[in-house]
Amino acid sequence: MRRFENKVCIITGAASGIGRSTAIAFATEGAKVIVSDINESAGILVVDEIKNNGHEAMFIKCNIGERSEVLNLIETTVKVFGRIDNAVNCAGIAGKISSPVHEYPEEAWLNQIQINLIGTYYCVKFQLEQMLKQGGGNIVCVSSAAGLVGQPDNSSYAASKHGVNGLVKSAAIEYATKNIRINALCPTAIETPMIMHGRRNLAENPEALESAKNHQRMKRMGQPSEVSDVALWLCSAQSSFITGHCMAVDGGAFA
Numbered sequence: 001m002r003r004f005e006n007k008v009c010i011i012t013g014a015a016s017g018i019g020r021s022t023a024i025a026f027a028t029e030g031a032k033v034i035v036s037d038i039n040e041s042a043g044i045l046v047v048d049e050i051k052n053n054g055h056e057a058m059f060i061k062c063n064i065g066e067r068s069e070v071l072n073l074i075e076t077t078v079k080v081f082g083r084i085d086n087a088v089n090c091a092g093i094a095g096k097i098s099s100p101v102h103e104y105p106e107e108a109w110l111n112q113i114q115i116n117l118i119g120t121y122y123c124v125k126f127q128l129e130q131m132l133k134q135g136g137g138n139i140v141c142v143s144s145a146a147g148l149v150g151q152p153d154n155s156s157y158a159a160s161k162h163g164v165n166g167l168v169k170s171a172a173i174e175y176a177t178k179n180i181r182i183n184a185l186c187p188t189a190i191e192t193p194m195i196m197h198g199r200r201n202l203a204e205n206p207e208a209l210e211s212a213k214n215h216q217r218m219k220r221m222g223q224p225s226e227v228s229d230v231a232l233w234l235c236s237a238q239s240s241f242i243t244g245h246c247m248a249v250d251g252g253a254f255a
């Protein structure tokens with residue numbers, strides 16, 4: 001049985017990596033998927049792939065760091081599909097700078113907070129407004145293992161993801177009696193463009209890639225589907241008593 005038949009699901013950051021995998025997985029399970037991203041051309045490719053497989057999807061361009069664009073994402077979705085059953089907020093950035101706090105360029109530090117934390121806040125705020133009107137829904141925010149512990153030389157990313165976890169836990173309590181659940185996922189190294197072309201440029205540095213894999217308990221990177229599978233489960237009826245959870249998807253890193 002398809003778990004999300006005719007459910008309306010918004011995925012931000014859906015043009016790549018974990019978001020792309022989540023969008024395709026929801027569509028395969030019968031959902032009407034709103035593929036949203038700042039990257040229009042890559043987002044449209046994801047929509048084409050979903051439609052070519054006989055499923056339903058639509059692209060809406062949105063920079064989550066811009067309040068008006070997030071509002072437009074939510075309003076357009078509701079205009080076209082009438083409601084929002086599930087939202088998975090994957091959009092995020094990981095800066096390429098490695099630096100201790102006092103030397104980290106201020107503009108770059110603040111930009112990660114603007115996108116990862118304030119952008120996620122805009123998404124959650126407007127998603128909640130709609131879910132309250134319609135009587136329920138599920139939200140998953142893709143945070144990070146850097147939202148659970150500090151990450152040296154990457155303080156702004158870690159601060160933004162700790163902020164996301166605080167937002168998720170607080171909102172989960174606020175809306176627990178409103179038929180709205182909200183959870184976070186906290187992955188470690190997942191093989192996506194963000195990490196392969198990120199601070200350590202693993203795609204072009206075989207030694208660093210080997211070392212990154214060896215650093216993992218399972219001696220391998222996680223795959224996007226190993227995160228999106230959990231996101232779908234958190235949006236499904238199978239997780240109906242789980243809210244406010246910041247779940248590590250980490251191959252045992254925090255065991």
Ligand SMILES: NC(=O)c1ccc[n+]([C@@H]2O[C@H](COP(=O)([O-])OP(=O)(O)OC[C@H]3O[C@@H](n4cnc5c(N)ncnc54)[C@H](O)[C@@H]3O)[C@@H](O)[C@H]2O)c1
Nearest residue numbers: 013015016017018038063064091092144187189190192194
């Ligand atoms: N890959 C990992 O190892 C890892 C680990 C922990 C957490 N995460 C988190 O997972 C999420 C997805 O990352 P990914 O690894 O799939 O990366 P990715 O770079 O493959 O995908 C991120 C997507 O977000 C989009 N995006 C970036 N800024 C945006 C903005 N302002 N508005 C809208 N869209 C924007 C990008 O265009 C891209 O399509 C991120 O929030 C990231 O912090 C990733």
